[in-house]
Amino acid sequence: MKVIYLDNNATTQCAPAVVEAMLPYFSEKYGNASSMHTFGGNNRHVIDHARQQVADFIGAAHADEIIFTSCATESDNTAIFSAVRTQPKKKHIITSAVEHPAIMEPYKYLEAKGYRVDFIGVDSLGRFDMERFKNVLDEDTALVSVMWVNSETGTIFPIAEIARLTHEKGALFHTDAVQAVGKIPVNVQEAGVDMLSLSGHKFHGPKGVGALYVRRGTLFMPYLMGGHQERHRRAGTENVPYIVGLGKAAELAQKRLTDGTTERIAALRDKLEKGILATVPDVKVNGDPEHRVPNTTNISFGYIEGESILMYLNDLGVCASSGSACTSGSLEPSHVLRAMGVPFQFAHGSIRFSLSDQTTEADIDLVLKELPAIIERLRKISPFSRLAA
Amino acid sequence: MWDYTDKVMDHFRNPRNVGAIPNADGTGQVGSLVCGDALKLTIKVNKDTDVIEDAKFETFGCASAIASSSILTEMIKGKTIAEASKITNQDIADALGTLPAEKMHCSVMGMEALEAAVKSYRQGGQPVVFEQQEEKIVCHCFNVSEETIIKAIRANHLKTVDDVTHFTKAGGGCGRCKGEIQKILDKVNGASAAPATGEKKPFAQMTVVEKIKTIELVLEEDVRPKLNMDGGSAELVDLDGTTVKIRLTGMCSGCAGAAGTLKNFIEKTLKEKVDPSLTVEQA
Numbered sequence: 001m002k003v004i005y006l007d008n009n010a011t012t013q014c015a016p017a018v019v020e021a022m023l024p025y026f027s028e029k030y031g032n033a034s035s036m037h038t039f040g041g042n043n044r045h046v047i048d049h050a051r052q053q054v055a056d057f058i059g060a061a062h063a064d065e066i067i068f069t070s071c072a073t074e075s076d077n078t079a080i081f082s083a084v085r086t087q088p089k090k091k092h093i094i095t096s097a098v099e100h101p102a103i104m105e106p107y108k109y110l111e112a113k114g115y116r117v118d119f120i121g122v123d124s125l126g127r128f129d130m131e132r133f134k135n136v137l138d139e140d141t142a143l144v145s146v147m148w149v150n151s152e153t154g155t156i157f158p159i160a161e162i163a164r165l166t167h168e169k170g171a172l173f174h175t176d177a178v179q180a181v182g183k184i185p186v187n188v189q190e191a192g193v194d195m196l197s198l199s200g201h202k203f204h205g206p207k208g209v210g211a212l213y214v215r216r217g218t219l220f221m222p223y224l225m226g227g228h229q230e231r232h233r234r235a236g237t238e239n240v241p242y243i244v245g246l247g248k249a250a251e252l253a254q255k256r257l258t259d260g261t262t263e264r265i266a267a268l269r270d271k272l273e274k275g276i277l278a279t280v281p282d283v284k285v286n287g288d289p290e291h292r293v294p295n296t297t298n299i300s301f302g303y304i305e306g307e308s309i310l311m312y313l314n315d316l317g318v319c320a321s322s323g324s325a326c327t328s329g330s331l332e333p334s335h336v337l338r339a340m341g342v343p344f345q346f347a348h349g350s351i352r353f354s355l356s357d358q359t360t361e362a363d364i365d366l367v368l369k370e371l372p373a374i375i376e377r378l379r380k381i382s383p384f385s386r387l388a389a
Numbered sequence: 390m391w392d393y394t395d396k397v398m399d400h401f402r403n404p405r406n407v408g409a410i411p412n413a414d415g416t417g418q419v420g421s422l423v424c425g426d427a428l429k430l431t432i433k434v435n436k437d438t439d440v441i442e443d444a445k446f447e448t449f450g451c452a453s454a455i456a457s458s459s460i461l462t463e464m465i466k467g468k469t470i471a472e473a474s475k476i477t478n479q480d481i482a483d484a485l486g487t488l489p490a491e492k493m494h495c496s497v498m499g500m501e502a503l504e505a506a507v508k509s510y511r512q513g514g515q516p517v518v519f520e521q522q523e524e525k526i527v528c529h530c531f532n533v534s535e536e537t538i539i540k541a542i543r544a545n546h547l548k549t550v551d552d553v554t555h556f557t558k559a560g561g562g563c564g565r566c567k568g569e570i571q572k573i574l575d576k577v578n579g580a581s582a583a584p585a586t587g588e589k590k591p592f593a594q595m596t597v598v599e600k601i602k603t604i605e606l607v608l609e610e611d612v613r614p615k616l617n618m619d620g621g622s623a624e625l626v627d628l629d630g631t632t633v634k635i636r637l638t639g640m641c642s643g644c645a646g647a648a649g650t651l652k653n654f655i656e657k658t659l660k661e662k663v664d665p666s667l668t669v670e671q672a
Contacts, residue, residue, distance in 0.1 A: 108620065111620060111622075111639045111640075112613070112616075112617040112620065112621070112622050112639055113622065114622055114624060114638045114639065117639075303422075303449065304449065305425065305426065305449055305450050305451050305454075307451035307452060308401070308450070308451055308452055308455060311401065311452050315402070324425065324451070332425075332530070332561065332562050333425065344422050344423045344425075345422045348422070348425045348449075380407065381404060381407050381447060381448055381449075381455060382447060382448065382449045383409075383418075383427060383428070383429040383447035383448070383449060384422060384427070384449050
């Protein structure tokens with residue numbers, strides 16, 4: 001059965017050109033980039049090339065502002081703990097209520113350790129509560145970390161404005177941009193961020209590699225200690241093949257932003273969304289239609305449960321994801337949808353479709369053809385569907 | 390991805406006995422839209438023999454909830470009311486092969502709907518919504534009573550708070566009741582919390598530094614982990630004779646129960662673990 005992959009916010013396929021670029025560094029070019037001999041030392045130049053590719057991708061002024069990490073979770077943890085450790089007198093930190101657990105969990109840990117923490121809420125469209133943010137930001141704030149794009153709804157936050165307000169109070173600004181890079185133009189200088197996390201596998205790079213951008217002059221303390229690598233900012237032998245893969249993926253993703261690919265993805269996403277809204281009753285799009293990445297749509301199907309929808313889609317080879325409680329192993333629906341105040345009869349039945357440049361019109365047509373029957377079938381089983389009628 | 394058995398997938402893909410029996414002899418309902426799963430079970434009973442002649446279900450929920458409901462209707466058809474009443478959630482899970490631990494509550498939902506349908510039949514057919522019988526609700530997110538938790542612990546030999554959450558959903562929301570669930574587990578499983586007392590220097594003979602270190606250790610090991618579960622913490626601010634001054638932080642600061650936390654929990658713990666003479670005050 002053909003896989004119709006509409007879960008690209010979870011992960012993407014590693015591009016063939018990326019795999020090809022990586023392969024020599026597993027086999028013949030296996031040297032340690034820190035070695036004195038040419039055989040290993042040459043790999044340092046290879047890493048520097050990848051560093052430049054990533055710097056160009058996110059508009060960094062200098063390549064040395066890029067630190068390679070093992071994943072975005074490591075980048076996020078590094079940024080948070082660096083910010084609080086370098087400013088020990090400040091005891092207040094801010095984030096949003098809809099972040100990835102890689103931000104949420106360290107924040108809750110610090111809260112338990114005595115930090116004042118504000119989780120800024122969102123409105124029903126998932127928009128950042130700027131007024132509340134302005135009210136809680138003060139001179140005691142060490143760090144503001146707000147995601148650039150929400151993974152579940154694709155909603156884009158006004159990062160430049162949040163960064164500007166943060167700097168007015170003398171705090172550091174970090175953004176988890178995992179769902180932004182590759183989908184929309186990201187420029188760290190224009191946005192004025194101090195630190196930014198990204199992950200390779202979200203834009204056709206390999207899993208197991210990420211990066212943290214740290215603007216020159218930003219207070220910094222490493223998270224992993226025990227080596228001189230990455231200019232003493234991230235210890236551990238450089239993962240040469242994966243770093244090469246990340247660099248190549250960044251270069252390719254940058255091209256896709258300007259060669260019409262993004263517009264093509266947006267058109268397919270819109271076709272999918274409009275098609276579902278036209279054929280299935282009691283559905284609702286979650287997120288901010290005005291400020292949204294082009295590849296994502298999050299749709300709630302009222303009165304039925306998301307896991308059941310996913311499993312019927314799975315039988316057709318269609319891969320998507322859900323914010324329902326049942327899919328996560330937790331018992332409550334997605335914290336993002338709850339923060340938006342999505343009513344329960346819709347929150348449990350939410351499905352996220354996330355496209356990529358590999359998505360075809362035929363993929364979308366198949367979903368549009370099969371989905372209405374799946375929804376109808378589940379609603380027939382549900383004791384609540386008659387409430388809707 | 391869940392490891393569902395073929396049987397679960399079969400009942401999910403081809404659910405048996407979907408629908409509602411008109412003028413049913415018994416109607417049992419459990420769950421709600423808020424909870425994320427709900428089941429309505431209707432039965433037709435031969436009043437002379439007490440045999441369940443037909444059963445139908447409507448379910449809002451995940452694959453395992455639909456499969457549990459579907460197989461339940463097959464299990465009870467042809468049984469007398471008395472026989473059907475003996476079916477436990479474990480019987481439902483066994484009939485499906487097995488269910489992932491996190492999904493056991495789906496089988497519990499089946500058992501509860503059946504209980505309600507039987508009650509409805511005995512009361513003359515008026516629909517019965519399964520209700521937590523005990524007035525004492527432990528988990529307010531999912532409306533789970535102490536009695537339900539105790540029943541689940543006994544029937545399924547549950548050992549940990551996570552086990553209880555998997556079977557009853559209690560503790561799966563905000564998590565505030567996890568401490569209470571642990572207490573119920575301790576009570577049911579007869580865990581005696583006998584503190585291991587080694588050779589300890591009497592508190593009165595300690596130096597000030599030793600006193601502070603001893604108190605701080607108890608705070609770190611016995612107090613903060615519990616407060617952390619509610620998103621709060623406590624700081625040792627000062628020690629004046631036997632008066633320990635504590636500042637509550639995080640969610641605990643400004644909490645309506647702060648005074649109770651200080652006296653009933655922190656002071657009690659310090660009296661138990663350090664010295665009975667200690668009293669706690671808010672700093």
